Amino acid sequence: MSYIELKNITKTFYGIRALDNVSLSIEKGEIHAIVGENGAGKSTIMKILGGMYFADSGEIHIDGKKCSINTVSDALIQGVSVVYQELNLMPDLTVAENIYLHKLPKKGGVVVDKAVMNKNAQALLDEMDVKIKATDFIGMLSVSEQQMVEIAKALSHNSEIVVMDEPTAALNDKEVETLYKLIRKLKKDNKTIIYISHRLKEIFDLTDRLTILRDGNYIGTFVTDKITQSEMVEQMVGRKISQYYTTADHEPGEVMLEVKKLCKEHVYEDVSFTLRKGEILGMAGLMGCFREEIVKTIYGLIQADSGEILLDGKKINPKDPSDAIVHKIGFVTDDRKHSGIFGLMSVRENLSINILTRIRTFFLIKSSEEQTLLENYTKKMNMKYRGYYQRINSLSGGNQQKFLLARALASNCEVLIMLEPTRGIDVGAKAEIYALLEDLAKQGMAIIIVSSELPEIISNCHRTLAVFNGRITGEFAKEEMEENSIMQCATGNKIHIGGEIA
Amino acid sequence: MGNKKRFHIEYGDHGILYALMIFWLFLIITNKNFRGLAFFQTILTKASLNAICGIGMTFVIISGELDLSVASQVALNGVVLTLLLPRFGVVPSIVTVLLLGAVMGTLNGVIIAKLRIPAFIATLAMQMAYRALAQLVNSSPVVVENKLFKRISTYKICGVIPTAFLICLLLGIVGTIILRKTKLGRNILAIGNSKPAAVISGIHIARTQIMIYLLVGLFTAASSIMYVSYLGSSNYGMQSGLEFSVISAVVLGGTALKGGKGSIFNTVVAAIFLITIRSAMDSFGVDSYWQRVVEGIILIIAFSITEIRNIGNTILVKYHAKKQLKVVS
């Protein structure tokens, strides 16, 4: 029996299998990586081990004993502490207060012993070799420094098992070095470390073994020294390309959108690309690579610090989405529930919200025109619902997505941006949306798809950009689009613009 | 799809209407004070005064916020009205007061939307400001002499239908049209559902917010005109606490505090329901101070209705789960 055994863990969210009967074992004292694409289930399984989520079924065994982990406190008692990707800090408190909030050292049982608290916290920080003072306020620290505090928090529990989920996401090179030292020291102290990261270099630098997950399934566990980076990426991605139909076979027209040297401090840098009429452009990348921020800038949700956006040859500077809509740019969000649908409003109202000025006379909305709009798109996109009055939040995910797409199309956009076009929707609806996008492209619409599903991008796009850390690291023409190569660029491993550079 | 079903589904559930009808039936049967045309005319009139203000408040609550300054707006409008009435006559005074309401509303809106002060605390501050201004305009009560003006709230068409109620229905229809059939109304609903989604759809949050409080200002001004007409007088302390009755009416009518949906019709019905409760308490001899406690409790229940439902659901689920286990074993 291994030190940590996760057996048959299954977890479903809103009908989607995040983890499907995953079993994996981790040995004591090793540094074990969990790798996979976005949505593979890496974070989910670690959240289950850390007590944030509760598995639908399966067992956790630590040191031979079966454990019941329902809350974060349970996990801590079992000796598991987790450094999560999302920062869980309180900005108005000091570093020391954040670290010791749940067990504040007391003088005489009543007063907080600030001296002891600060000393202990500072000792932790010094051990980590970071230039942060225990008395600094979290709100004053940079994101990377906050990340280091999160790590210090986990270390303060002195747990036997430390899980780190993308710990280097916000760190600079020097801080990554510091983290390496820390992890190696922990290993020397016989602690077990589970390490989730997209950065293949780190995995090869640090870890003893690695487990690959794909689409919520366990793929395999490998000794790090005995596998190559390319093999690893292949296993992560794993699908056969022939499974998917290739579309986008018509020729795109002239240049519609041109982005030149777009920069935004700490977000993206030197972003330049073009988009043609009738072209479907894919943007691939891993979580936190800031692809969404780039397209949001085009739609006016974010302002760039410098650079230009040219639409049909004319310079534009959309200050907010209403500007973008006037420029005939459409946008479909990736988070339907929170920033997409107006849940309590009817399907008809959700559809027409962008174009109300068009369908009114004397300030009153004409229901007949609204209804016609609804019926047209229902036919065109095969939407399924009981009646025009139905609340959109009672529709299936696929239908909701169709409505969001229709909403953007209703304003007669010429450029369409879609984030995660088929996230969380069933196969049938997926196919319908792909067909729709192809149709739209054939009619001359310029489309950008930002997606975490590489097969989706490869089957639908004329061209693909790979983004890593806010920079474009790859540009692939149709013939060149191949999951492995795109992923290599998306992980920062290689650069492929006009021929490979590596 | 039959028209009746469309109406029912389109405008939300009408539980409050059925509750009102059952309540009235119950009271008519059990309480002999609860009969006679005059009695119901009074209930409808009194309810209309609150309900008109409630129309504006419905918009605010749909957008997910609260306006606590309405009582003070009524007071300021009232004292200004009685100041102008003897000098300028009915119509000019009414128009001026409506304008004043619009100004107050816009001021609220600007403070909330442009200075980015949270609505509830901004309107809490303005509540005090407007009340103080009312006191400055006129610190003593004024009695209205103008008979025509007093008729506005007290006249009954053909001796049966109170004009106050008709005006309330009329304004209710106007409000409903704004909510359902104008871009502004849709935008307000959208903001109440999801601010980020509203931004993506090109809606200007700040502009819409200012319009919301402008609407409140207008409808509150209308209700203040009705109040002065009904009471036949004004004083700077009038209608203190009105915001509780109005917010209760909106929330009881089914408009959730977190916003996103609402019905002006239901607000009006709920206002009638609340006044009926008050009349019932009066006729059963309940102390007026206990009535306030009851109204406070009603408010608490209205505010916590979603959580009460959740707790109820959890208990039901546990009960069913236990039953299942029994069946299995």
Added chain:
Amino acid sequence: MSSRAKKFWFIWDRIGILGILLTVMMIFGILDPRILKPAQLLTALNRSAVSGIAAAGMMFAICAGGFDLSVGSILSLTSCIIAVQLTGGKSTWYAIVMALFVAALCGFVNGILITKLKIQTFVATLATQLAFAGVTLVYCNKAIQLTSKVNRQLKFFSTGRLFGVLPMPIVLLVIAYVITYLVYTFSPFGIKVRALGSNETAARTTGIKADMVLIAIFVVTGLTAAIAGILNTAQVSIGDPSLGSGFELDAITAVVLGGTSLAGGKGNVMGTLIGAILVVFVRMGLNILGAGEAYQKLAVAVILVFALTINGIKLIMQRGEQ
């Protein structure tokens, strides 16, 4: 935020409100020198004890990211309890203990509504404001004048002097703020309150008993409102069910003026005290200049909006756009 801005806010946080107080005092002094006479200033300090003590409690609520709008009603209730018990022949201490007990109970009710029924603090205390006011009126439906016989001991709190020298209201005010400072800075409770206000979800995940802390906060606001009510009743010698009407605004204004952020997480004990004194001083100054109660209320409202705006600007600068 640029470093220049950071320096500005750093200085502002520490002495900004004091600077405003001194400026206001100067302006009033120029308009009418009577205002700055020592006896007058002493009166101002005495008067600011009432709202000051309640503001100390309110500061905890706002630090945790919430509000207590029912403090005015609790103050009225307290006032009536004191009056009714004293005129009913009970001893002063009995009346005080009973008033404090009822106030704590009110705070507990608030806490339950907020933590178990999950109603937002603002909305819950809005409702209890009405409910407690109703209960007050049921208990005592008109103002009760306290005769000098009945009032003798109570009067000590308002006109008495500790050790023959220090005026009692100021003593109580100082004690309240010393306790507040100690609790806020050195107790686990103080840190947990700030944690909840700073990021409630993060605080809950660390495993602290957030619900207990919240209930405790509202018991505190209830108790400070009660102490304020006892003091106020002693000062005016009347138990009045409408005594606390609008009082919550005075308390909230003092806290916001003092620099406590509405978003929670950051409090300013000294600032709250100065804020309370400032509001009382403005009222008193306007009174001496001949401006009536209405002008005073208007002034407080304008001050509050001004303080909120500065609060909002600071928040936007700290957290960046949106």
